Amino acid sequence: MEIKGENISFRYNIDSDWILKDVNIFLKTNQIIGLMGSSGSGKSTLCKILTGYINNYEGDVYLDGEKVNNNGFNPIQLVFQHPEKTINPKWKMNKALNESWNPPKELLDKFGIQQSWLNRWPNELSGGELQRFAVIRALSPKTKFLIADEMTTMLDAVTQVQIWQNVINIAKERKIGVLVVSHDKKLLNRLCDETIHLNIPFKIFFI
Numbered sequence: 784m785e786i787k788g789e790n791i792s793f794r795y796n797i798d799s800d801w802i803l804k805d806v807n808i809f810l811k812t813n814q815i816i817g818l819m820g821s822s823g824s825g826k827s828t829l830c831k832i833l834t835g836y837i838n839n840y841e842g843d844v845y846l847d848g849e850k851v852n853n854n855g856f857n858p859i860q861l862v863f864q865h866p867e868k869t870i871n872p873k874w875k876m877n878k879a880l881n882e883s884w885n886p887p888k889e890l891l892d893k894f895g896i897q898q899s900w901l902n903r904w905p906n907e908l909s910g911g912e913l914q915r916f917a918v919i920r921a922l923s924p925k926t927k928f929l930i931a932d933e934m935t936t937m938l939d940a941v942t943q944v945q946i947w948q949n950v951i952n953i954a955k956e957r958k959i960g961v962l963v964v965s966h967d968k969k970l971l972n973r974l975c976d977e978t979i980h981l982n983i984p985f986k987i988f989f990i
């Protein structure tokens with residue numbers, strides 16, 4: 784499978800500057816690609832466009848030639864930079880975890896999730912603890928692409944390695960394509976087949 788973004792341009796308001804201008808992006812399952820760029824260069828915005836959370840952009844995003852939308856299960860899963868914004872505060876973690884699939888306990892152990900956390904509310908977990916749930920939620924057997932927007936930024940170095948090792952193993956096993964958004968050059972060099980740069984003001988690149 785492949786994601787193809789063609790000539791993507793976007794600005795948040797009609798009278799503001801373009802955040803993205805004619806961006807082209809191509810990602811296949813089985814590829815692990817890094818995305819770097821200074822703060823405010825539009826990385827998170829591009830992630831939201833690729834996963835259908837932002838629709839009013841110019842250009843096209845195709846998944847195997849079909850327009851991407853967010854109705855029903857989306858095979859392109861986004862792990863947001865800030866998990867507290869995406870996990871329903873009114874659901875206990877057990878419910879949030881099992882919303883789209885039922886991850887086995889073995890997987891929770893691999894990601895360092897303690898059983899006692901399942902009975903907590905999202906605001907009773909740290910950002911890093913909450914993000915582990917967000918990662919597992921995104922790894923449904925139906926997932927074909929994982930868009931990881933600064934997914935492990937809030938974790939300590941050891942936990943970051945542990946989480947990424949598990950994610951990469953799963954991605955390789957299931958042939959999931961991964962876009963790794965990060966400011967951490969070392970992390971990108973270690974994980975990715977190649978890294979692309981999203982710069983202001985010229986944002987034309989190919990994967």
Ligand SMILES: Nc1ncnc2c1ncn2[C@@H]1O[C@H](COP(=O)(O)OP(=O)(O)OP(=O)(O)O)[C@@H](O)[C@H]1O
Nearest residue numbers: 795796802820821822823824825826827828829864
């Ligand atoms: N909802 C919004 N309304 C208006 N402007 C926004 C909105 N969200 C983001 N922006 C602006 O769009 C630009 C790109 O933001 P974005 O979050 O995509 O950057 P980023 O590359 O992910 O940055 P960071 O590395 O800090 O996460 C920024 O200038 C930001 O202020």
Ligand SMILES: [Mg+2]
Nearest residue numbers: 826827828864
């Ligand atoms: Mg961002």
